[in-house]
Amino acid sequence: MTETYADYQFEKLLSDASGESGIGIGCLTKKDLEVFQEVIKSQYIKVLSKYDKASANPDLAIDKYHETQIAKSGAHNEIWTLNNRHICKELVTKLTSTSFFSALSEQLDWSRILDAINLGYPGIDFRICRPKPYLDGAPLHCDSWFYHPLNKFSAPTTDFKIKRVKVWFSLHNDKNTGFRYVKGSHKEKYDVSYEERDGLMKGNLDEKKYKLKINNLIGECGTFIIFNDDLLHGGFSTEKNTRTSIEFTLLVKSDE
Numbered sequence: 001m002t003e004t005y006a007d008y009q010f011e012k013l014l015s016d017a018s019g020e021s022g023i024g025i026g027c028l029t030k031k032d033l034e035v036f037q038e039v040i041k042s043q044y045i046k047v048l049s050k051y052d053k054a055s056a057n058p059d060l061a062i063d064k065y066h067e068t069q070i071a072k073s074g075a076h077n078e079i080w081t082l083n084n085r086h087i088c089k090e091l092v093t094k095l096t097s098t099s100f101f102s103a104l105s106e107q108l109d110w111s112r113i114l115d116a117i118n119l120g121y122p123g124i125d126f127r128i129c130r131p132k133p134y135l136d137g138a139p140l141h142c143d144s145w146f147y148h149p150l151n152k153f154s155a156p157t158t159d160f161k162i163k164r165v166k167v168w169f170s171l172h173n174d175k176n177t178g179f180r181y182v183k184g185s186h187k188e189k190y191d192v193s194y195e196e197r198d199g200l201m202k203g204n205l206d207e208k209k210y211k212l213k214i215n216n217l218i219g220e221c222g223t224f225i226i227f228n229d230d231l232l233h234g235g236f237s238t239e240k241n242t243r244t245s246i247e248f249t250l251l252v253k254s255d256e
C-alpha cells in the first residue's frame with residue numbers, strides 16, 4: 001500500500017486504459033482507504049436501516065453482511081437496486097476531499113465525475129456482493145453499452161473532445177476482488193443484444209459465441225483500476241466474505 005500518489009500516476013493509468021490491455025491498476029493510500037471504507041459503511045447502514053434495523057448493525061463488519069437476515073432473504077435483490085446504491089451528496093463530498101481526488105485533478109489537465117442521471121452532484125455508486133453460493137456479480141459487459149439513446153444519460157458540453165473511462169475501487173475483499181475482465185477486448189467487436197432491465201436498456205453478450213480469456217483481478221483492499229469504456233468486464237462470486245466496491249465514470253480530455 002502506498003503512502004502517496006506518484007507524479008503522473010493518473011496519466012500513466014489513463015494511457016494503460018487506452019493501451020493494449022485496456023486497464024491500469026493502482027492502489028489507494030492507507031488513509032484514503034479508511035475514508036472510502038467509512039463512506040461505504042455509512043451509506044450501507046443508512047440504506048439498510050430503512051428496511052431492517054436488526055440487519056443494520058453498525059458493529060457488524062460489512063464483509064459479514066451475508067450473515068444478516070436480510071442478506072439471506074429475497075429482500076437482498078429488492079434493496080440493492082441502483083437507486084439505493086448511489087452515494088449521497090454529503091458522503092460524495094467526503095470522498096472527493098481525499099488526496100486521491102486532489103492528485104487526480106492536479107495531475108490531469110481536465111477531468112469530471114459524470115452525473116449521468118442528473119443527481120445534481122458527482123455520480124458515485126457502490127456495490128455489495130455476497131460470497132458463494134450467491135451469484136451477485138454482474139455478467140460480462142462493456143460500460144459503453146449503457147449509453148443507449150433510450151437511457152438518455154447526460155454529459156456536459158465542452159469545446160474540446162472528451163471520453164469516458166471507468167474508475168473502480170475494491171474496498172473489502174479477500175484478495176479476490178470479484179472483478180473479472182478480458183484484456184484487450186476494447187479493441188474487438190462483439191454482437192450485443194439489448195433488453196430493458198431495471199428501467200434501463202442493457203446489453204447482453206452471448207459469452208459462448210467467443211473464446212474469451214477471462215482474468216480475475218487479484219489485489220488487496222484499496223486496489224483500484226481505471227479501465228476503457230469498451231473493455232469487457234463483470235463480477236464473480238468470491239469464496240468467504242462479502243465484497244464491496246465503489247465506482248464512477250470519469251470524463252477526461254481526449255486526443256483520439
Ligand SMILES: [Fe+2]
Nearest residue numbers: 141142143233
Ligand atoms: Fe460495468
